[in-house]
């Protein structure tokens with residue numbers, strides 16, 4: 001299995017990061033994609049990816065860190081040239097807190113979509129309570145492909161993304177008892193467009209909700225998808241891992 005979105009640089013892993021990353025292969029986790037959220041974490045994600053063979057990374061400016069009157073961050077294009085950089089991300093819109101302002105977030109998102117277009121990299125989108133606005137910007141860049149990570153939109157939005165050639169990534173949220181909408185979204189998209197992720201240390205799946213998450217718990221998401229799709233665990237594991245390899249261009 002592949003963890004298509006993680007944050008191993010989080011301080012939650014300070015005590016055992018090295019041991020954990022080295023143990024993943026033995027737990028059936030083929031590789032992980034560390035997602036940057038600003039300059040510091042994107043540069044550190046590159047370091048992590050160079051230290052561990054099973055770590056790849058995405059570099060970008062998360063909406064929370066979007067800068068007022070920002071241009072394309074000067075540090076970003078160079079990072080995208082790195083052999084282990086597999087995407088621009090995570091980028092997007094977060095209307096939960098609305099800081100920085102929607103206008104500032106929107107500008108940063110559009111600039112980075114443009115960078116994805118010119119560099120040919122896929123994007124990893126963070127969409128929190130901004131489904132319509134994210135879709136509008138995605139459609140403005142028809143040659144860019146990407147994934148909506150920890151998908152929280154409707155089945156309709158999921159189907160629309162699939163039609164545009166995009167992927168949908170499900171996190172531990174899909175295992176939560178109140179995840180009716182997320183389950184419906186998974187039901188309505190073809191397995192060939194589904195990725196699995198932890199977003200660790202956050203979003204640990206049931207029955208670990210609230211605890212520290214790590215990539216070994218991707219198996220609970222695969223289990224849930226197998227139940228939703230009426231398919232064997234092994235088939236979901238094989239297909240979602242292959243999807244992640246194709247999407248990120250991992251050999």
Ligand SMILES: [Zn+2]
Pocket residue numbers: 005006007035090199
């Ligand atoms: Zn994330």
